[in-house]
Amino acid sequence: MMAQRNRVVFVGAGGAGLTAAFHVARRAPDAEITLFSKDPVVAYSQCGMPFVLDGKIDGFDRLIIYGPEVFKGLGLDVRTSTPVADIDLDGRAVVTAGGERVGYDRLVIATGSKPFIPPVPGADLPGVMALITLEDGRSLGERIGRTKDVVIVGGGPIGLETAPAFLDAGAKVTIIERMPWLMPSALDPEMAAVVQARLEQMGARVITGKGLDAINGSGAVESVSCAGETIPADLVLLSAGVRPNVDLAKKSGIDTGVTGGIVVDEYFRVRRNGEYLDDVLAAGDCAEVKSAVTxxxxxxxxxxxxxxxxxYVGDYLVGKKKPxxxxxxxxxxxxxxxxxxxxGLTARGCEQAGITAVSFKAKGLTRARYYPGGKPIEIKLFADGERLVGGQVIGEEGVHGRVNVLSLAIGKRMTPADLAAAETCYAPPVSPLIDPLTYAAEMLALKCARAQAVKGPREDAKTPF
Ligand SMILES: Cc1cc2nc3c(=O)[nH]c(=O)nc-3n(C[C@H](O)[C@H](O)[C@H](O)COP(=O)(O)OP(=O)(O)OC[C@H]3O[C@@H](n4cnc5c(N)ncnc54)[C@H](O)[C@@H]3O)c2cc1C
Structure with a gap:
């Protein structure tokens, strides 16, 4: 009897696709794994690109984490510069743009995201750029030092992380955000004001509450129009968020959801005509998942x-299915x-989810008051009256650790009082005696208790975890 083949095909070899492929290769040596990437380079860190541009990392090649020898060692067939043009779900095969048909037993779609392109005239002019791929990064890198006027369209994190690179190189940088504050998906207005102040201090001009009307130029971008003003630009960087890259999935009849992402169940199985498919998964930026808060x-x-x-995708593919x-x-x-x-949620996110949130914003220091070099840190926390539902932290140090603690606390359905009661470590060079996060949680717990005393117990305030 012929042994059953185990052909696993990945469309996309980025953070989700390649990592899942490694997971399978290490656990299922019989798997015949093929990955397709439309890009010429895979296994690099997108996240590092802004810091190559600002000179903190010495060149884009430093971002490449694994080379072909690693793929070979794991038995992965990685096809770079090979876009997949079609998925034949019934015939269990993908078809490349070059017309090659490759069969699969299991398929993973991990096609990532694409930049949101504002629907304005001139958005396709040369000089309008995004920062998603390594090639984008290299192209932007070539323009640093040669670009006089940069307009960043959208106050999303990618553009804001990149702005200092152009400012340091002497360019004039204008940031245009349609919403009244920067990073509106992640921050509340008063927290975003701290970010705006930093960018302005560095020399950027920040325009909020006004949309882009047009990108102008004959042959290449020369300026943008915004609320009646013409702003010179020899480079426009799109930073108005990303959208799930689902063109291929949609074309093959896979369902997309309200967010525009691929609908998946708790095992990342995709859905077609309302039915989940056991042999086709989707994960990463292109997949629609469930908020733990709402x-x-x-x-x-x-x-x-x-x-x-x-x-999780890797485990599913090696038969260790867990939700x-x-x-x-x-x-x-x-x-x-x-x-x-x-x-978790911002104030706007709470409002959209119908949660009447109680919030508290604390200002503190990252080290003991008397220890030199302490930095201000601002923390804003939200509770639904009972449990923590979101938080924002801004400072020059000590931020990511506190966000991780908050993530754990929200995920474990803690109340502000639970978080305030958690024991914390302390040494003057790295923290004050009472951690600013503890203080913020304690104050929020008091506010929640007061709100509850005034209004009585709030059944409606519970989060649907
Ligand atoms: C500039 C920048 C900075 C970032 N910084 C951070 C950060 O600091 N922290 C953080 O957590 N996240 C950060 N991110 C986000 C993070 O990089 C992504 O969330 C992550 O890479 C998503 O992984 P993915 O596999 O879903 O998509 P990607 O890693 O984008 O991979 C998508 C893959 O799909 C392939 N593909 C798409 N369509 C096709 C097709 N038709 N045929 C074949 N292949 C196809 C692409 O070639 C690529 O290999 C940043 C992103 C960018 C762009």
Whole structure:
């Protein structure tokens, strides 16, 4: 009897696809694994690109984590510069843009995201760029020092992380955000004001509450129009968020959801005509997952989460099926030395989810008051009256650790009082005696208790974990 083949095909070899492929290769030596990437280079860190541009990392090649010898060692067939043009779900095969048909027993779609392109005239002019792939990074890198006027469209983290590179190189940088504050998906207005102040201090001009009307130029970008003003630009960087890259999935009849991402169940199985398919999964930026706070569908386009999802996908593919819980989407970015972190819901997110939130904003220091070099840190926490549902942390140090603690606390359904009661460590050079997060949680617990005393117990305030 012929042994059954175990052909696993991945469309996408980024944070989700490649990590899941490694997981399978290490656990199922019989698997015949093929990965397709439309890009010429795989296994690099997208997250590091802004810091190559600002000179902190010495060149884009430093971002490449694994080379072909690693793939070979694991028996992976990685096909770079090979876009997949079609998926034949009934025939269990993918078809490359070059017309090659490759059969699969199991398929993983991990096609990532694409930049949101504002629907304005001129958006396709040369000089309008995004920062998603390594090639994008290299192209932007070539322009640093040669570009006089940069307009960053959208106040999302990618553009804001990149702005200092252009400012340091002497360019004029204008950031245009349609919403009244920067990073509106992650921050509340008063927290975003800290980020805006830092960028302005570095020399950027920040325009909020006004949209881009057009990108102008004959042959290449020369300026942008914004609320009646013409702003010179020889480079426009798109930073108005990303959208799940689902063109291929949609074309093959796979269902997408309210967020625009691929609908998946708790095992990352995709859905076609309302039915989940056992042999086709999707994960990473392109998949729609469930918010751990609201239970609603969300897209969580961060690398740490894509990596975590990859482990579940990998386990499924080696027969160790376990349900993926839901996401809190903790994120941190670094903008001109300012660490900006968030997890769970913002004030706007609470409002959209119908949660009447109680919040508290604390200001503290990252070291003991008397210890030199302490940095201010601002923390804003949200509770639904009972449990923690979100938090934002901004400072020049000590941010990511506190976001991770918050992520754990929210994920474990803690109340602000639970978090305030958690024991914390202390040494003057690294923390004050009472951690600013503990203080913020304690104050929020008091506010929640007061709100409850005034209004009585709030059944409606419970989060649907
Ligand atoms: C500039 C930048 C900075 C970032 N910084 C951070 C950070 O600091 N922290 C953080 O957590 N996250 C960060 N992220 C987000 C993080 O990189 C992504 O969330 C993560 O890479 C998502 O993994 P993925 O596998 O879903 O998609 P990707 O890693 O983008 O991989 C998508 C893959 O799909 C392939 N593909 C797409 N369509 C096709 C097709 N038709 N045929 C063949 N192949 C196809 C692509 O070639 C690619 O290999 C950053 C992203 C960017 C762009």
């Amino acid at each position: 239970g609603r569908p969300i897209i969580c386009a961060v690398g740490s989460v894509a990596n975590r999802q990859a482990a 993926y819980p839901s996401v809190l989407c903790p994120a941190v970015c670094v903008i001109g030395g300012l660490h900006v972190g968030s997890v």
